[in-house]
Amino acid sequence: MDPKFFDMPRYLAGSPLFSGLSSNELARIAQSCQIRSYTKGEMIFSLGEACEAFHMVVAGQVKLFVVSPVGQEKVIEIISPGQSFAEALVFLNKPYILSAQALAETVLVNVSKRGVFSEIEQDPHFALHMLAGVSRRLHGLIQDVEAYALxxxxxxxxxxxxxxxxxxxxxxxxxxxxxxxxxxxxxxxxxxxxxxxxxxxxxxxxxxxxxxxxxxxxxxxxxxxxxxxxxx
Missing domain, CATH: 1.10.10.10 (Winged helix-like DNA-binding domain superfamily/Winged helix DNA-binding domain)
Incomplete structure (x- = not known):
């Protein structure tokens, strides 16, 4: 996918996180986004790295995982096109608490923390969109805990x-x-x-x-x- 021909505002408008934003708001957010391709098996980020963006899957799949001290891998989630991840982490000012790896040829839109914070300062209502994304992730984690326990x-x-x-x-x-x-x-x-x-x-x-x-x-x-x- 050639980044030069990728319509970033249009893509963002189709995402639940950014749907309903005005064209001006979408244009501002788009300026803080980057599109990047990853090969199968390539690491997107690793545990302990600085979190400077959250990520939206355009194509491919991403594995979120942690590794135990004895080297055993635990997959936390598999992220597919149309989904996003690491939204909550951009607000913590802490490093990534897990790792992410491309399971196939993958294209991501990386939304910078700087751009998210800037938009919230200009329009507090934008924070509601981010809260919705974080809430969906929390709901999914609660369902996982319920499944493992019951x-x-x-x-x-x-x-x-x-x-x-x-x-x-x-x-x-x-x-x-x-x-x-x-x-x-x-x-x-x-x-x-x-x-x-x-x-x-x-x-x-x-x-x-x-x-x-x-x-x-x-x-x-x-x-x-x-x-x-x-x-x-």
Whole structure:
């Protein structure tokens, strides 16, 4: 993607963080943004680096993760196009508390902390847009804590497969196909499961004729039965 032909104000206008802003406001924010491409496996930032921007995914995917003292990696989140990350960190004046890595060829819009602070000073209502973004991230983290505390591994995996499936809309469908956004090992870490357990559960669901597996393509054969499988 050639940055010279990227319409930054138009892109920002389509983001939940910046929708509803005037053309002048979008133009000011756009001046503080940079578009950057990352190759698969390239680090975007590492734990302890200074946080001078938050990031919006235009294309590709980003893995947010931490590494334990013994070298074990824990995936916190997988960020897809249309999503943003590190919004809250720009207000803390502290280094990044985790690391980010491109899982594929990835394009990001990096929104500088300087530009965000400047816009808030000019228009306090802009802070509401930022608070909304931070709130969405907090809501997602609360859902994760709830899942880890109250659901077993089988339920967490099923919940992940059905996360974007509208149950009512799926009633009349014979099958629904879900594409895993990353490797099974990465998603297993995201769900706090071992890769071996993740694969074992997938094959159990396949043996029960609830899904079929074709690499990263998971075909759900019966949404309602899958949703109820493994529940008490």
């Amino acid at each position: 659901r077993n591994g089988m339920q967490r995996l099923i919940g992940y497969l059905l996360r974007d499936v509208e149950m009512d809309a799926a009633n009349g469908q014979s099958t629904v196909t879900v594409s895993l956004p990353a490797s099974k090992a990465t998603i297993a870490s995201r769900l706090s499961l071992t890769p071996e357990y993740f694969s074992r559960v997938l094959h159990e669901l396949e043996a029960q004729q609830l899904i079929t597996i074709d690499r990263r393509e998971i075909r759900i054969l019966n949404v309602q039965k899958l949703a109820g499988y493994g529940s008490p």
